Amino acid sequence: MRVFITGASGWIGSAVVPELIGAGHQVLGLARSDTSAAALAEAGAEVRRGTLDDLDVLRSAAAESDGVIHLAFKHDVAFSGGFEDAADADRRAIDTFGEALAGSDRPFLIASGTLGLAPGRVATEQDGRPSDPVGAHFAGGPAKRLANAHATVALADRGVRSSVVRLPPTVHGDGDNGFVATIVAIAREKGVSGYIGDGANRWPAVHRSDAAHLFRLALESAPAGSTLHAVADEGVPIRSVAEVIGRHLGLPVASISPDDAAGHFSWLAGFLGIDSPASSAHTRELLDWQPTGPGLIDDLDKGHYFATPST
Template sequence: MGTEGSRPDPGSRPALRLVSEEAAWALAERGVRASVVRLPQSVHGEEDKAGFIGRLIAIARAQGGSAYVDDGSQRWAAVHQLDAARLFRLAVESAPAGARLHAVGDEGVPVRDIAEAIGRRLDLPVTGLSRDEADGHFGFLGAVLARDNPASSTQTRRLLGWQPAQPGLIADIEKGHYFTGR
């Protein structure tokens, strides 16, 4: 599980994340109160129709079914947009220099649960796909959906008193706003 103390994988994308974190830490070493707020795979909310969940919904519509990879037990961290915004404000106001913060409301939502919520809302079948089938169904997102990538915000919550207050990812999908207008 990724924690605030985890260093980004130098081989991971986007490489810009590693560069920006290194720049923030260099500034902190020079006395600038710079910190890093890391966002999870899904930053969701009513304005997210073109984001990651919106893309999964568009793929489900185009493919005629919602899907997950293997048994769907891979986990994604997620945060509501308004909770993330509140953490950015807290970071600016009071995070110590060099702080690594995680904007994580849901530590690990199983990908199968995401696919099932999308399938329910669209009234489409939900299926598990092999890794090879996932690439055909999801395109480049197949590799992303196959990774288990939970993350914790325990240290962030303790440091800044931040507590997510908005709906979690599945509850947000169930609200239905992702499925109105395109």
């Protein structure tokens, strides 16, 4: 297939591109900067310059491709307080792709998330439907992003082989600058490796290589309207994560009270205390996806999260 990918030079996309090329697919990647364009060209992809706001670029790239994987999201806008604006831009891109692919039965995949779908119990691919109740953390922009996933699934009724791949909050690996890297940085800054409350709350996780493999399997064979979970570790207690970080950094490990969490963890506090394990049993059975990368704790023990420029 010839596959158009947004976010192709990002953390997930830069693993999906070689996964697809290695399986014989051609990749057309969206690049908004010279650096991204150079990285895509070096990986063997064709480059299409533009941004998520260039809807004509998205429309034409989708029209000339056999499938689309939409990974880009305006994280810089979201984390600067504009989550709703970022979600709105995401919806415009999804609607544009839906129009371009309608009636073609071509695959269209987007990335979504598992965090907070079913707090306190193991979430499945059946959770997070439009009729399901959602927590307060899904207000505003997060609610809009969940609605974007629903809109993608609904494209199956318009002749698009649409799929939503839900990623856990931790997609780990060497080079990760996401949640786990942020937790490590906070521990360094505060001089203590902390967790909220008793730290028994769980986060699912997946190695980046396993997530990329699932995107390829979904592109090739996921049924229209699928919701998939890229989950390898069903639920890793946050206290266990803090303990590994403390051991590697030589720092004490301590509980941070919920009242003090915002002061200690800043914006991350609202996410870090959620108990949000997730299963991928249906996904594994549907697509014969078998994660082979290291689990989160084993990956942390490899040491790359703790490297500094001076080491």
